[in-house]
Amino acid sequence: MKANAIPLAAVACMLAFTATHTRAADPLPSWNDGKSKQSIAAFVEKVTKKGTPDFVPAPERIAVFDNDGTLWAEQPMYFQFFFALDRIKVLAPQHPEWKEKEPFASLLKGDMKAALAGGEASLVQIVMATHAGLTTEEFEKAVSDWIATAKHPKTGKLYTEMVYQPMLELLTYLRANGFKTFIVSGGGIEFMRPWVEKTYGIPPEQVIGSSGGLKYEIRDGQPALIKTPEIFHNDDKDGKPVGIQRHIGRRPIAAFGNSDGDLQMLQWTAAGAGPRFCLYVHHTDSEREFAYDRESHIGKLSKGLDEAAAKGWTVVSMKDDWKTIFSHDKK
Amino acid sequence: MKANAIPLAAVACMLAFTATHTRAADPLPSWNDGKSKQSIAAFVEKVTKKGTPDFVPAPERIAVFDNDGTLWAEQPMYFQFFFALDRIKVLAPQHPEWKEKEPFASLLKGDMKAALAGGEASLVQIVMATHAGLTTEEFEKAVSDWIATAKHPKTGKLYTEMVYQPMLELLTYLRANGFKTFIVSGGGIEFMRPWVEKTYGIPPEQVIGSSGGLKYEIRDGQPALIKTPEIFHNDDKDGKPVGIQRHIGRRPIAAFGNSDGDLQMLQWTAAGAGPRFCLYVHHTDSEREFAYDRESHIGKLSKGLDEAAAKGWTVVSMKDDWKTIFSHDKK
Numbered sequence: 001m002k003a004n005a006i007p008l009a010a011v012a013c014m015l016a017f018t019a020t021h022t023r024a025a026d027p028l029p030s031w032n033d034g035k036s037k038q039s040i041a042a043f044v045e046k047v048t049k050k051g052t053p054d055f056v057p058a059p060e061r062i063a064v065f066d067n068d069g070t071l072w073a074e075q076p077m078y079f080q081f082f083f084a085l086d087r088i089k090v091l092a093p094q095h096p097e098w099k100e101k102e103p104f105a106s107l108l109k110g111d112m113k114a115a116l117a118g119g120e121a122s123l124v125q126i127v128m129a130t131h132a133g134l135t136t137e138e139f140e141k142a143v144s145d146w147i148a149t150a151k152h153p154k155t156g157k158l159y160t161e162m163v164y165q166p167m168l169e170l171l172t173y174l175r176a177n178g179f180k181t182f183i184v185s186g187g188g189i190e191f192m193r194p195w196v197e198k199t200y201g202i203p204p205e206q207v208i209g210s211s212g213g214l215k216y217e218i219r220d221g222q223p224a225l226i227k228t229p230e231i232f233h234n235d236d237k238d239g240k241p242v243g244i245q246r247h248i249g250r251r252p253i254a255a256f257g258n259s260d261g262d263l264q265m266l267q268w269t270a271a272g273a274g275p276r277f278c279l280y281v282h283h284t285d286s287e288r289e290f291a292y293d294r295e296s297h298i299g300k301l302s303k304g305l306d307e308a309a310a311k312g313w314t315v316v317s318m319k320d321d322w323k324t325i326f327s328h329d330k331k
Numbered sequence: 332m333k334a335n336a337i338p339l340a341a342v343a344c345m346l347a348f349t350a351t352h353t354r355a356a357d358p359l360p361s362w363n364d365g366k367s368k369q370s371i372a373a374f375v376e377k378v379t380k381k382g383t384p385d386f387v388p389a390p391e392r393i394a395v396f397d398n399d400g401t402l403w404a405e406q407p408m409y410f411q412f413f414f415a416l417d418r419i420k421v422l423a424p425q426h427p428e429w430k431e432k433e434p435f436a437s438l439l440k441g442d443m444k445a446a447l448a449g450g451e452a453s454l455v456q457i458v459m460a461t462h463a464g465l466t467t468e469e470f471e472k473a474v475s476d477w478i479a480t481a482k483h484p485k486t487g488k489l490y491t492e493m494v495y496q497p498m499l500e501l502l503t504y505l506r507a508n509g510f511k512t513f514i515v516s517g518g519g520i521e522f523m524r525p526w527v528e529k530t531y532g533i534p535p536e537q538v539i540g541s542s543g544g545l546k547y548e549i550r551d552g553q554p555a556l557i558k559t560p561e562i563f564h565n566d567d568k569d570g571k572p573v574g575i576q577r578h579i580g581r582r583p584i585a586a587f588g589n590s591d592g593d594l595q596m597l598q599w600t601a602a603g604a605g606p607r608f609c610l611y612v613h614h615t616d617s618e619r620e621f622a623y624d625r626e627s628h629i630g631k632l633s634k635g636l637d638e639a640a641a642k643g644w645t646v647v648s649m650k651d652d653w654k655t656i657f658s659h660d661k662k
Contacts, residue, residue, distance in 0.1 A: 204580030
């Protein structure tokens, strides 16, 4: 053994430590320095510091994220709706009656406004018609094929490229600090599961969403689960804390949303004992993304904005707080 | 630095390695050597061996376990039923009408047979009456208090001492090999969650069970989730693969049960592509536990026994395959 072996090893150790330390110094590089970023870091440091009264054991570090408008964009329309529209075009030849039947007739003519005149009921009808009857595996394949190729109507990007870079960093940062990250979305649970693991690093068992009926049956000698056209759980508003209880059975300590549909989830999270963190993403950037809040028909944020101000929750201004919104924006 | 420092460190390393290796050599010490134990080890080795066609990546190593009769005992009656009975005694003063109303009147007189004459419907009525109306947190406390003190009518042990030692070892062994372990039980999801983490090492978000209604409301100025008296999901038979799909969204590669109520879960698991493992616990030990199968009113195992034989699933004989059943049996 040479005399300088140990000092060299020590130097290597120090270099490795410095490199790690430098990387760890900014786990949120797409966030501008400011109150929002500071509030996140302060919360994470607080709950992970052993031996303090605010310390939260790792199994209880549950963080819940809305999806549409919080992790990926939701304009000009929920992306799942575009999936349903594309499914209708695929399925139309098997449904000649759709030519006469609303909302399908208007949709097939490209008249979106007339198709959606029926409001929520039309939306549900469209989603049911395009999602039910398939086995869960057939549906998963339909989603996987679509998400791999379909493009956003405004940006021409894949939908999985319409995810917010700062939120991806936040998910990674929380997980590196022992948090378990869940999606809690009004979107369809089976629509999200095929792609969220790759895109967000969230496995299917940590996805909570709206769901339809499911029926177990033997098809061609093999057991199969068939999607049926009932609404089983509507994971929006009051449905979010309910969905959290059903799936997680433990109250989250951190919740992230962007609309009034997320308010009950944030309230439920905030009302627990000990340190809690609630954050709203506020869509304020009409150039790099979209600007909307109190008057929007999608992702309306009005009551939530008032409650966030009253309760001191973090409100992220996409325009001011985010250096980068989409990874493809990067200069 | 002394000349012998390195050899000593190397010896320490080797000792540590040997100790680990010796422990790892029998991760299932309560299992007798034999076909059952061998079949488990062979499966785990197969799916964890990188670079082979049977290798399964860790996120897909989902293992599902029934609870009653598979992880803990279920005789002379499901333990949750004893919890409900005890709740009825606690609640009776607030319900004078129960003195005249079945099944409560018979229960309060201690006439179990008359109380259960109504079959499944009586059971549901008893469970609903004792579980609904509470907030999820109140209910959790009621379960935690009960499970900490209530004793099994035959053995006088705590119910959490009525768990099968070989199955605890199996859970630990699977997790040490990258499996994620889930409970999939006909029992109430909220009845299991308060104690399974400590007893089985399974966190609440990995528990699937039967569930009632849940309602979000503001109570005394605070958000609360109230249990309501509907059946939301019956996690038995066909309901097991449905519950698995709703909660996990991925087909398990290994499934463990003890009754015909688990058959669909085992079928669903077995029918997936790639290596699969299905195991039935067969209650064959009338001395150390209970012996029952085809004719039992609880945990009936008849169709399942036939299908296991036909498909070559592992059938564990508690009498022959288990050295120890309960940890308190140990000599």
